[in-house]
Amino acid sequence: xxxxxxxxxxxxxxxxxxxxTVRDNKRLVYLDNASTTQKPNQVxxxxxxxxxxxxxNIHRAVYALAEESTEAYExxxxxxxxxxxxxxxxxxxxxxxxxxxxxxxxxAWGRPHINEGDIIVTTEYEHHSNIVPWxxxxxxxxxKLEYIGMNDDGExxxxxxxxxxxxxxxxxxxxxxxxxxxxxxxxxxxxxxxCKAAGVLTLIDGAQAVPHMKVDLDTLxxxxxxxxxxKMLAPTGIGIxxxxxxxxxxxxxxxxxxxxxxxVHKYETTWNDLPYKFEAGTPNIADVIGFGAxxxxxxxxxxxxxxxxxxxxxxxxxxKFAKIPxxxxxxxxxxxxxxxxxxxxxxxxxxxxxxxxxxKEGISLRSGHHCAQVLMERLNVAAxxxxxxYIYNTKKDVDALIDSLNIVAKVFKL
Amino acid sequence: MSSGTDxxxxxxxxxxxxxxxxxxxxxxxxxxxxxxxxxGDSIDIDMKIDDHKVTDIKFHGKGCAICMACTSVLTExxxxxxxxxxxxxxxxxxxSELGLEHLQAVRIKCALLSLKVxxxxxxxxxxxxxxxxxxxxKLKTEAENLY
Ligand SMILES: Cc1ncc(COP(=O)(O)O)c(C=O)c1O
Ligand SMILES: [Zn+2]
Numbered sequence: 001x002x003x004x005x006x007x008x009x010x011x012x013x014x015x016x017x018x019x020x021t022v023r024d025n026k027r028l029v030y031l032d033n034a035s036t037t038q039k040p041n042q043v044x045x046x047x048x049x050x051x052x053x054x055x056x057n058i059h060r061a062v063y064a065l066a067e068e069s070t071e072a073y074e075x076x077x078x079x080x081x082x083x084x085x086x087x088x089x090x091x092x093x094x095x096x097x098x099x100x101x102x103x104x105x106x107x108a109w110g111r112p113h114i115n116e117g118d119i120i121v122t123t124e125y126e127h128h129s130n131i132v133p134w135x136x137x138x139x140x141x142x143x144k145l146e147y148i149g150m151n152d153d154g155e156x157x158x159x160x161x162x163x164x165x166x167x168x169x170x171x172x173x174x175x176x177x178x179x180x181x182x183x184x185x186x187x188x189x190x191x192x193x194x195c196k197a198a199g200v201l202t203l204i205d206g207a208q209a210v211p212h213m214k215v216d217l218d219t220l221x222x223x224x225x226x227x228x229x230x231k232m233l234a235p236t237g238i239g240i241x242x243x244x245x246x247x248x249x250x251x252x253x254x255x256x257x258x259x260x261x262x263x264v265h266k267y268e269t270t271w272n273d274l275p276y277k278f279e280a281g282t283p284n285i286a287d288v289i290g291f292g293a294x295x296x297x298x299x300x301x302x303x304x305x306x307x308x309x310x311x312x313x314x315x316x317x318x319x320k321f322a323k324i325p326x327x328x329x330x331x332x333x334x335x336x337x338x339x340x341x342x343x344x345x346x347x348x349x350x351x352x353x354x355x356x357x358x359x360k361e362g363i364s365l366r367s368g369h370h371c372a373q374v375l376m377e378r379l380n381v382a383a384x385x386x387x388x389x390y391i392y393n394t395k396k397d398v399d400a401l402i403d404s405l406n407i408v409a410k411v412f413k414l
Numbered sequence: 415m416s417s418g419t420d421x422x423x424x425x426x427x428x429x430x431x432x433x434x435x436x437x438x439x440x441x442x443x444x445x446x447x448x449x450x451x452x453x454g455d456s457i458d459i460d461m462k463i464d465d466h467k468v469t470d471i472k473f474h475g476k477g478c479a480i481c482m483a484c485t486s487v488l489t490e491x492x493x494x495x496x497x498x499x500x501x502x503x504x505x506x507x508x509x510s511e512l513g514l515e516h517l518q519a520v521r522i523k524c525a526l527l528s529l530k531v532x533x534x535x536x537x538x539x540x541x542x543x544x545x546x547x548x549x550x551x552k553l554k555t556e557a558e559n560l561y
Contacts, residue, residue, distance in 0.1 A: 350478035352453035382476040383454040
């Protein structure tokens with residue numbers, strides 16, 4: 001597909017929800033894509049087709065439906081492996097989402113490997129899902145949690161990392177590839193190189209990166225990688241944990257139950273092959289298939305085009321924002337270092353009031369701490385407003401946002 | 415249901431910029447803090463209590479316009495009242511003062527955070543000064559059931 005405004009405009013037709021109106025018959029301007037994205041017909045239809053024509057449990061029976069269902073489920077795994085360039089499909093585990101993926105690592109890798117005095121390093125701009133599991137683990141193990149700090153442009157101070165690595169006690173460094181608040185794209189290559197040199201494992205939270213740019217796990221070189229389907233056109237309740245095989249082999253099971261076993265006896269059990277050892281119970285089959293359809297959809301557009309479209313929109317929005325007196329944007333102004341997420345505050349108006357007023361104009365904008373309270377503290381704000389773009393957003397959406405901010409200015413006499 | 419610009423009338427905007435009774439009481443007899451996870455409203459209320467009366471009340475913190483306006487109004491209502499009368503303050507006393515009786519469900523927590531903090535401060539004070547645990551439990555339940 002050509003990356004032109006008109007081709008992206010055309011793809012809005014695939015998203016039925018974009019045809020509806022909200023509040024007083026206003027056009028829906030959906031700008032909360034960092035939270036979750038809308039779903040195209042191709043994904044909705046794949047799920048419907050599964051339930052209407054193929055529904056059966058997987059991996060357990062020989063009849064026709066079970067065979068079709070298992071095939072579709074495993075085909076989705078291959079599509080996803082291909083999408084993020086994973087060579088070994090045994091390393092891809094289906095989970096509920098990024099949160100479950102990180103908790104799985106904290107439990108199944110962390111518990112056997114983290115001991116008293118060990119250090120786990122995270123960053124100041126993490127989502128709560130990449131902080132709280134590590135707090136739980138380090139508290140239980142009497143280990144320590146440390147933070148890589150951030151400069152005022154929203155970029156990490158890697159000197160902090162050097163300092164922690166020099167202690168020789170770091171066991172894991174965990175960071176998001178793109179901040180869900182600032183949009184900062186983390187210099188993963190540099191962090192991974194430093195960690196590799198120190199023999200330290202790395203976990204990447206790819207929840208914001210994978211939906212918006214090309215990610216190649218084969219060249220990236222981290223050890224754990226997590227992302228969520230619902231932020232990239234797929235249904236809610238399905239996500240991916242990828243773990244390098246040599247690390248995966250050192251992990252204990254997470255949930256015990258059906259499908260994850262080879263043989264169960266009264267007092268002992270042997271485990272199934274990878275990745276099934278980590279996929280206990282009947283999985284979310286329909287949504288895995290929906291995820292596969294979302295991958296097909298994005299592949300057809302091309303992730304480089306997705307990124308290019310968002311760069312265009314974000315540049316356009318940042319230029320317009322810069323002209324509004326009193327509007328402060330957080331994070332770097334360098335478009336090559338940020339994704340399509342813009343967090344801002346408007347003079348002394350609380351973000352909750354901004355969101356409420358512009359909601360009446362049909363605009364869905366997020367206000368609050370965005371599950372990143374450590375970052376809010378660092379920025380010294382209670383909350384921010386956040387606009388985040390995806391493939392179906394257009395300059396018209398940005399214009400609508402700007403117009404609605406003028407209403408906020410009027411109400412608050414700015 | 416009120417939403418959008420109609421709830422942001424003059425009084426709300428003014429109170430949010432110039433809150434009443436804003437600040438701290440250093441030698442307070444009781445202080446209490448609470449916050450709203452959804453929008454990050456965060457309020458502390460300090461009270462000076464003499465002879466079963468609220469002789470001074472101040473609040474500080476950060477919040478949306480609805481939260482700041484409602485907290486301002488609540489502190490005005492509370493100042494000078496006997497503790498028994500403070501117990502009787504209810505949500506409509508605040509909402510009607512500001513014309514917010516029909517506030518949307520998602521904003522009601524902003525409007526009533528201050529009342530929750532006030533009642534919590536009150537039973538904290540009573541709890542540390544009275545032996546009557548039955549009354550305190552009743553008050554506690556009342557505070558918990560505010561939302
Ligand atoms: C950077 C980041 N990490 C983790 C998450 C959690 O993802 P989920 O809620 O899908 O588990 C999110 C989404 O809210 C996110 O933006
Ligand atoms: Zn609020």
